[in-house]
Amino acid sequence: MSETAALKPHMKLFARLREETKTNAQPSLPPRSEIPVDFYLDENWFARERAELFAKTPIIIGHVSMLERAGDHFAFAHLGKPLLVVRGHDDVVRVFYNVCRHRGMRLVTEEGVARRPSFVCPYHHWAYDLDGSLKNAPLPETFEGHDLSCRGLKPVRAEVRHGFIWALLDDDGSIDLDGFLGEINDDLEAFDIKSQVFFRQTTTTKKANWKLIVEAFQDGYHVTRLHQKTVGSMFMDARAAMDRVGVHLRAAVARADFAEILEAPPDQWNDRLHTSFAHFLFPNTIIVIHPDYVSHLGLYPQAIDETTVVHTCLIPKKPKTDKEKGHWERAFDIIENGVFQAEDFFVCENAQIGLASGANETLLLGAQEYGIALFHDILRDAMGPFQSGAR
Ligand code: FES
Ligand SMILES: [Fe+2]
Known part of the structure; x- marks a missing residue:
């Protein structure tokens, strides 16, 4: 050999x-x-x-080590759409549109990583859990006839690999990181990026x-x-x-x-x-x-x-x-x-x-x-x- x-x-x-x-x-x-x-x-x-x-294409928007604990999050807007990246109580890192499902206010407006127990929209105070579900809308009786339970934050396709958070903006697409990265997986593994x-x-x-x-x-x-x-x-x-x-x-x-x-x-x-x-x-x-x-x-x-x-x-x-x-x-x-x-x-x-x-x-x-x-x-x-x- x-x-x-x-x-x-x-x-x-x-x-x-x-x-x-x-x-x-x-x-x-x-x-x-x-x-x-x-x-x-x-x-x-x-x-x-x-x-x-x-x-x-799945695009890297951050590294999981930026989000140490549940509620850690950051807004990401460099790809032209407002995104919100958050670590949940179950430790899963999720990506959502950073957009309130009531009347579209951008939910998190500050820059950098911060920690919150939940997200409250500044406009009318709709509140979202870390997993994106809507947990409270003030005066629910004023929305009679509307099912607010389906108004959780809109998820964005995302996956974590080698510690990087990859998001896909195409709502109709799917992420296949194994196929996408191919042999580069071996390199990122060898450099131990995930640790x-x-x-x-x-x-x-x-x-x-x-x-x-x-x-x-x-x-x-x-x-x-x-x-x-x-x-x-x-x-x-x-x-x-x-x-x-x-x-x-x-x-x-x-x-x-x-x-x-x-x-x-x-x-x-x-x-x-x-x-x-x-x-x-x-x-x-x-x-x-x-x-x-x-x-x-x-x-x-x-x-x-x-x-x-x-x-x-x-x-x-x-x-x-x-x-x-x-x-x-x-x-x-x-x-x-x-x-x-x-x-x-x-x-x-x-x-x-x-x-x-x-x-x-x-x-x-x-x-x-x-x-x-x-x-x-x-x-x-x-x-x-x-x-x-x-x-
Ligand atoms: S736009 Fe967010 S609560 Fe109304
Ligand atoms: Fe150089």
Whole structure:
């Protein structure tokens, strides 16, 4: 048996990256290496993306560790519909429309996680249990002839897997996460995402098309350059490998210590110290596996040139001391403010301005941007070839 035959799927990619590094080989140039700039500017196409990709796919809207106890909840509105995510007395995490069934008031209006024993609509005080059932409507005699028991909160299809809460906005659709995730299930299992706990979350809106942000994380070309003042020296230059896994992408970037295992057998390979994985989960999720914590980035398009980015930091266990907390605060500050905001998102916003200028007709991809070409293959399979419409 070869030394790689028994490896987990993501470690097979690790082995390929090791082989390419040892032989100083680059992946071949991507098949579709020029992307028309209209792909990021065409309003008709954008409307199709929202309808065909985002409304019909299970989308991650949070992590269960955000909701520690019964009654913990948060409102989520980044997908264009008001949602309410809540942990019930039975410990089940449910998703509802965040909409009162009387006259449509948004039930929870504050941001962030809060705890409540039940939900009371501010308008006329209809009260809902944590499982969504209507438990009280003042002056019920004024609704004579109406069955109020069927006016519980409207549920949204949702499922928890690997600790992530996935919701499907299509009321007629169904969620099949096994089929949807395929082999990516093995990766998320291997990284033990479900045992991680919520530490911090930031929500920012960037003036960039959502696809530019996906692409920034499937790019082995920029790491040591754009990030030279922060994490660049922690990585090897231009040593990244990507795999298409169904509609998802598995990506590994060689860290500086990768050089140590080029001649070592697989039992000395470490997926978190020798590489950083940055998976793309269709259509809008990036999961970065850092050496000791995880970044989840949810990208929620608001307009063709505007994307809400929710960055959730997941750590192995809740900090018990101020020292531990300080360690994670510093790690989060560097990755969120130093790397993502000041570097990755900074270039995405400026690329959006550059694309809109008309200076270029296409974007050009090299061999270390192979993952971006794979991303475009996935989009093409989902929506057909890009056709420019009126804009
Ligand atoms: S709209 Fe909520 S109680 Fe009337
Ligand atoms: Fe980056």
